[in-house]
Amino acid sequence: MQRVLAKELIHYIDKQVHVRGWLNNLRTFGKLTFLLLRDRTGLSQIIIEDIETKKKISHLQPGSILSIHGQVVASHSSHLKVEIINPIITVENTILEIPPIEYYKPEIHSDLEFVLDHRPIALRNRELQAVFKIQAEIAHAYRLYMHDTVQAAEYFAPNILGASSEGGAEFFNVDYFGYPATLAQSSQLYKQIMVGVNERVFALMPFFRAEPSQTSRHLSEGKQFEFEMGFFNHWHEILDIQEGCIKFILSYLHEHAKIEIEILGNKIIQAPSNVPFPRLTFKEAQELYYERTGVDERHEPDLSPAAERELCSWALEKYGTELVFVIDWQTAKRPFYAYPSDEDPHLTNTFDLLCGGTEITSGGQRRHTHASMLEGLKMKGMDSSSFTDYLSIFKYGMPPHGGFGMGLERLTMTLLKLKNIREASLFPSDTKRIAGNRIKANIFFGAENIRNEIIRLCHKHNLPIEHLTHEATPTSPDSARVRNVKIEEGIKALILRGKSSKKNYQFNIPAHLKLDTKVASDLIGEKCEFEDPAVILERFGLQVGGVPPFGNLLNLDNYFDESIKTQSRAAFNCGLPTESIIMSSKDLIAIADPKWGRFSK
Numbered sequence: 001m002q003r004v005l006a007k008e009l010i011h012y013i014d015k016q017v018h019v020r021g022w023l024n025n026l027r028t029f030g031k032l033t034f035l036l037l038r039d040r041t042g043l044s045q046i047i048i049e050d051i052e053t054k055k056k057i058s059h060l061q062p063g064s065i066l067s068i069h070g071q072v073v074a075s076h077s078s079h080l081k082v083e084i085i086n087p088i089i090t091v092e093n094t095i096l097e098i099p100p101i102e103y104y105k106p107e108i109h110s111d112l113e114f115v116l117d118h119r120p121i122a123l124r125n126r127e128l129q130a131v132f133k134i135q136a137e138i139a140h141a142y143r144l145y146m147h148d149t150v151q152a153a154e155y156f157a158p159n160i161l162g163a164s165s166e167g168g169a170e171f172f173n174v175d176y177f178g179y180p181a182t183l184a185q186s187s188q189l190y191k192q193i194m195v196g197v198n199e200r201v202f203a204l205m206p207f208f209r210a211e212p213s214q215t216s217r218h219l220s221e222g223k224q225f226e227f228e229m230g231f232f233n234h235w236h237e238i239l240d241i242q243e244g245c246i247k248f249i250l251s252y253l254h255e256h257a258k259i260e261i262e263i264l265g266n267k268i269i270q271a272p273s274n275v276p277f278p279r280l281t282f283k284e285a286q287e288l289y290y291e292r293t294g295v296d297e298r299h300e301p302d303l304s305p306a307a308e309r310e311l312c313s314w315a316l317e318k319y320g321t322e323l324v325f326v327i328d329w330q331t332a333k334r335p336f337y338a339y340p341s342d343e344d345p346h347l348t349n350t351f352d353l354l355c356g357g358t359e360i361t362s363g364g365q366r367r368h369t370h371a372s373m374l375e376g377l378k379m380k381g382m383d384s385s386s387f388t389d390y391l392s393i394f395k396y397g398m399p400p401h402g403g404f405g406m407g408l409e410r411l412t413m414t415l416l417k418l419k420n421i422r423e424a425s426l427f428p429s430d431t432k433r434i435a436g437n438r439i440k441a442n443i444f445f446g447a448e449n450i451r452n453e454i455i456r457l458c459h460k461h462n463l464p465i466e467h468l469t470h471e472a473t474p475t476s477p478d479s480a481r482v483r484n485v486k487i488e489e490g491i492k493a494l495i496l497r498g499k500s501s502k503k504n505y506q507f508n509i510p511a512h513l514k515l516d517t518k519v520a521s522d523l524i525g526e527k528c529e530f531e532d533p534a535v536i537l538e539r540f541g542l543q544v545g546g547v548p549p550f551g552n553l554l555n556l557d558n559y560f561d562e563s564i565k566t567q568s569r570a571a572f573n574c575g576l577p578t579e580s581i582i583m584s585s586k587d588l589i590a591i592a593d594p595k596w597g598r599f600s601k
């Protein structure tokens, strides 16, 4: 007998069927046991009266694989409208282990961190499944639109790049057979190259960005819809295609993902197909934000997240759509290849599309002559020699062209009104996770955890320490006084930030000396500055006054100044500003495992 899926059961009333799937859950009311079976189309309800059958399944946990023959009947009580009675059940795979997360409930009530910790299983939940089914439909609709309506050709660009394509800081570096390489942030340069080949091109690309801060709308890895076209009459044709694309995706979802949208409570974004997305210039957008809120950001070069939200509320109130274009951005805020506006050299022919309060797309017209590109690079102080391949296309003829990049996860999040972009990524990577998993290095977070680990290490290696509690001490002489040691025995632990990599480093110097940042910069190979105390608190759970000379426990490159060796004792805060440890320098060096340099003055 052929397998019938949950969604198809409605067509089999009064017939015998064979269903197969995962046990979702079992509930017993009086003499009846209700079994919910999950397959790729949803749930079916099976009613069990027979005592032997009940015995056979009563010990099974969700996830058991079942094969069931039974009769379909119409049901008035079940929202599924049908149920299966008189089942004969074969257990194909017995699962006795209780799942770590209650994915089989209609909604998971756990917080996002817990859901991510159990991602592979949590994804089986009806709501999570719906999000990613919709995401798949979004990607499919994008391809359909680009291929059928725009007649663009899909391209497949590389993701390991030799040089950084657009400059900028947020690149991941990789070791490529011993040579430095980076992971692509976008396929910008390649899509322009492909305009020279196929005129209209699109892609769905992975992108990687070393976003150092944890926000609800940034991932370190995601997918990007790319589009680029040549030969328009007016650059606003790019916006027309972008708008048509979003409207097509939405109508496609309303047709092909109706059930999933319902499962998510019909919370989808509003964008009626007959309402054009309003187009505001950047200047108008700033004025509008000021008018509506009294918050004056008119001298800022960028829109704040609050302004983005306000502009979308305005569009909804005024036009009934939650999307709005902001065009004509300042040169300072756009990349070197942005086409300068003919009317005002401080502006560019560029746009962002905001959706439900968040940017989902950036795009615009690109410079298309060789001279203009060189000028763009020069204006941004960038080195044209790292763009030789790219620049060659302008030497050999490019038409007026432009396009956009739109994040798949951002789009999914905003269309479905999800609160956090991680909900729109199957296995999100960010500062704390790689591919959904918590980063497993031996990293400690928070003052007390770090203190306990230092003490544990000392005990493990039988190193004698003196552990003191005292008032918080603002200066090194104060610290020396409460610890009853010489100032130069104290160690100052400083957390720095690389200006281009945004990576943190730790430098430890004797308390009576100062850090020579220039030497420190040379040592790590990039300019560096002191990290913001608020960031240190967020990232490591440490107050600046409590940082211990144990960058190794924070997963940081940990540098010691050579002069630390000249003292026989070392005294330092061990995580809290109010606690110190005094121990032999030799012992400290043994467990802190530092790299060495001379960077104090």
Ligand code: ATP
Pocket (backbone or CB within 6 Å): 209, 211, 217, 218, 219, 220, 222, 224, 359, 360, 361, 362, 405, 406, 407, 408, 409, 410, 411, 421
């Ligand atoms: P933002 O200002 O929001 O950080 P951006 O302007 O730096 O984004 P673009 O370079 O314009 O980003 O990239 C185009 C699109 O790619 C963005 O509009 C967004 O949809 C998506 N995107 C960019 N960075 C990220 C990220 N870190 N995580 C998720 N999506 C991103």
Ligand code: MN
Pocket (backbone or CB within 6 Å): 352, 359, 361, 362
């Ligand atoms: Mn952008």
